[in-house]
Amino acid sequence: MPSGSPRPKTSAGGVEIELVFVEPLPHAYECPVCQQALRYPVQFDKCAHHCCSNCLPQLIKEHGAKCPVDGKPIDRDQVYVDKNLQKTIQQLQVKCTFHENGCKWTGQLKEVPSHIPECENADMVCSKGCGVIYQRKDHEKHSVEDCLKRVVICEHCEKEIKKHYLDSHYKACPRFPLTAVEDRQLPAKVQRGQSRACLYGDGKVRGKHMSLFVGLLKGDYDVLLSWPFSHRVTFTLLDQCQDPAGRHNITYTVKPNTTKENRPFLGRPTSERNASFGAQKFCELGLLEKLDYVRDDVMFIKVQVDTEDMTPL
Ligand SMILES: [Zn+2]
Ligand SMILES: [Zn+2]
Ligand SMILES: [Zn+2]
Ligand SMILES: [Zn+2]
Ligand SMILES: [Zn+2]
Known part of the structure; x- marks a missing residue:
């Protein structure tokens, strides 16, 4: 894979997640339309090239129904789902999407969707809406110590206040001391x-x-x-x-x-x-x-x- 090219991505549960193959992805496993690892590949009848099922409509509409590799015409009714190729690609070894965060996990591509929800290094977006992204392992610390939207108790009036409103609350707090x-x-x-x-x-x-x-x-x-x-x-x-x-x-x-x-x-x-x-x-x-x-x-x-x-x- 040439350096600087975008990493292949796949979709798990609707979320685009990054795929990093342990070995470089063979050219034949790459979709000529989206340049990513083939997802549910379909094979063209005349030339035996592939593209993703999702990329086929675009190929028909925008590329004049021609194979992007060799220009041979594609008959919409003469494309076949290549289940074997799908299986082969799903078994390729990949690193964890969050390997740059320190995760050492590697496994088959098909195992990524079950690893991500339990990856300790996965990026999480704070559910309280403070806008911070942290790793799953830091969830506890973020919610209890760092999150600006966590609820704290005003030490003067004992009301529950979101941390980031505390300063403005002090200005109005009926018990704020001199x-x-x-x-x-x-x-x-x-x-x-x-x-x-x-x-x-x-x-x-x-x-x-x-x-x-x-x-x-x-x-x-x-x-x-x-x-x-x-x-x-x-x-x-x-x-x-x-x-x-x-x-x-x-x-x-x-x-x-x-x-x-x-x-x-x-x-x-x-x-x-x-x-x-x-x-x-x-x-x-x-x-x-x-x-x-x-x-x-x-x-x-x-x-x-x-x-x-x-x-x-
Ligand atoms: Zn594609
Ligand atoms: Zn072709
Ligand atoms: Zn991981
Ligand atoms: Zn937060
Ligand atoms: Zn108060």
Whole structure:
């Protein structure tokens, strides 16, 4: 067989599968119409050449009912099904259609249809419609770990969600938690704090604004510090524009209002963490899509506490 020619194919169960013969296919077993191994060959009366049963109508219609090998006329009624040749071809040794995937199977051509359904290296198209083709041996791994259309459970609301919708589900998930984006300790021997961002907005600004908060944490020096917490907190969302001159950072400063009502936020922590305070309307969500605040799904938020008016310990 000349290199580069298409491999002979046969049809099993309606699917075109590739045939790779162990020995080169003898020319006499090749159909002169489709150039593939003869399938249910018929023999012409006058010249004894063959073609596939399926190729005969095309030969009559498009080739003027002449043998493509020697041009002798073919009489439609003078062709015979060559059962012996069919049998001989069906017994030729072939490699597995998926030998390039690593299958070592060889066998008679007629055994291919029963091998393919159990071949571990056969290509499978994911039945959930994710578009991925994998080998049969990887079926379990694909369906459980890799398939984007597999169903997973949202860890927040416990609803079943297709894996590839999970990210968009999170935006609407009623139980999606506020995301802790930074856990920064304030300068030593001052109040400890934890900051968090609520990317899709908190409370009544949900879906409109991004909210940023800090919460005071219980610390070792709390007894020495002055309460309530009264230092200005500045949140900065960094513009990741490549050109430093073109950056437009967004800043927002919160000056704590040390009223009695705000004691749960600003008072000395009695539990592990106080209720959070900060910028509920830090910025409009639409703004995040402009400029370069989000790059590769990452944003940088700086939280600064004004230490100027702190009394050193
Ligand atoms: Zn043919
Ligand atoms: Zn002929
Ligand atoms: Zn195989
Ligand atoms: Zn899949
Ligand atoms: Zn959910």
